[in-house]
Amino acid sequence: MAGGKDGIDRGAFEGDELEGKCVVVIGGSMGIGRATAELVLRQGAKVVLTSRDQARAAKAAGELAAATGSNKIVPAAIEITRRAEVEAFLASHAKFDHLILPGAHAHRLDFAKLDEKLARESFDTKVWGPFLAAYDGRRHMNRGGSIVFYSGAASRRPLKGYVVGAAIDGAIDAATRALAWEMAAEGIRVNCISPGIIDTDVVRRGRTEEEYRKIRQSHAERVPLNRLGTAMECAQGALYLMICGFVTGEVLAIDGGAEASP
Numbered sequence: 001m002a003g004g005k006d007g008i009d010r011g012a013f014e015g016d017e018l019e020g021k022c023v024v025v026i027g028g029s030m031g032i033g034r035a036t037a038e039l040v041l042r043q044g045a046k047v048v049l050t051s052r053d054q055a056r057a058a059k060a061a062g063e064l065a066a067a068t069g070s071n072k073i074v075p076a077a078i079e080i081t082r083r084a085e086v087e088a089f090l091a092s093h094a095k096f097d098h099l100i101l102p103g104a105h106a107h108r109l110d111f112a113k114l115d116e117k118l119a120r121e122s123f124d125t126k127v128w129g130p131f132l133a134a135y136d137g138r139r140h141m142n143r144g145g146s147i148v149f150y151s152g153a154a155s156r157r158p159l160k161g162y163v164v165g166a167a168i169d170g171a172i173d174a175a176t177r178a179l180a181w182e183m184a185a186e187g188i189r190v191n192c193i194s195p196g197i198i199d200t201d202v203v204r205r206g207r208t209e210e211e212y213r214k215i216r217q218s219h220a221e222r223v224p225l226n227r228l229g230t231a232m233e234c235a236q237g238a239l240y241l242m243i244c245g246f247v248t249g250e251v252l253a254i255d256g257g258a259e260a261s262p
């Protein structure tokens, strides 16, 4: 297994970097979190995977165990905004190595008729939930581990009708850079994935087939790669952030080239 006596990898690559490691994925029942759980299971890690619902977590865990042939998977139920529960859950899995935090949902909100309650809820679930999980979770992590947040391309390439989402994503990007300094002394790296439009349930949810087809097409046309991303492509980014020991404070865009768009 790569890594010095202090557990920190300084550049060797042996292909088994996650063997013997424990990866906690809050929000692993579907989408990007589920793909990440699958990829790290395939790399030999133990995975603790959560949903807000124990049955959904157990179902996802069973399917991933069947798909990967690994039985190193533990399902759990967590609502990211309930700090005390999240803290107790993280403590119960101490010490783990990587904390992956895609478990959130930001509402699509119309600015002209802003719903303050939903806007605040979106900040609670996507910013404060993961931020406090990282704050409390770091005490239960091994040196050499890392935290991965999820923001979104809206902070860099705003979309009409997604102003609250853009503000949320910007907050996460900024916190990632600052937390890299705060947690370096504890031997924990802090990074973030900033997805473009990824073809998960988030894009399909609440839309008719026709609306879904149209939105896929219009998003695809906005980026050089001319398609939506996949959850597994985001998982590949998270794997890189977990194993490359010299990356911290990074906001990794996985967006089909949105930055290059006019």
Ligand SMILES: NC(=O)c1ccc[n+]([C@@H]2O[C@H](COP(=O)([O-])OP(=O)(O)OC[C@H]3O[C@@H](n4cnc5c(N)ncnc54)[C@H](OP(=O)(O)O)[C@@H]3O)[C@@H](O)[C@H]2O)c1
Pocket (backbone or CB within 6 Å): 026, 027, 028, 029, 030, 031, 032, 033, 050, 051, 052, 053, 056, 057, 078, 079, 080, 081, 101, 102, 103, 104, 105, 106, 125, 126, 150, 151, 152, 153, 194, 195, 196, 197, 198, 199, 200, 201, 202, 203
């Ligand atoms: N897909 C995209 O196009 C896109 C673009 C930009 C940013 N992102 C960001 O990437 C992250 C993952 O997105 P995704 O597309 O994979 O979403 P998804 O398919 O909706 O999956 C979200 C996961 O988070 C869990 N979750 C939702 N709300 C939660 C809460 N309050 N507490 C704890 N867990 C919760 C869900 O579990 P249960 O429902 O089973 O409880 C599920 O496992 C999110 O932060 C999202 O905002 C996605």
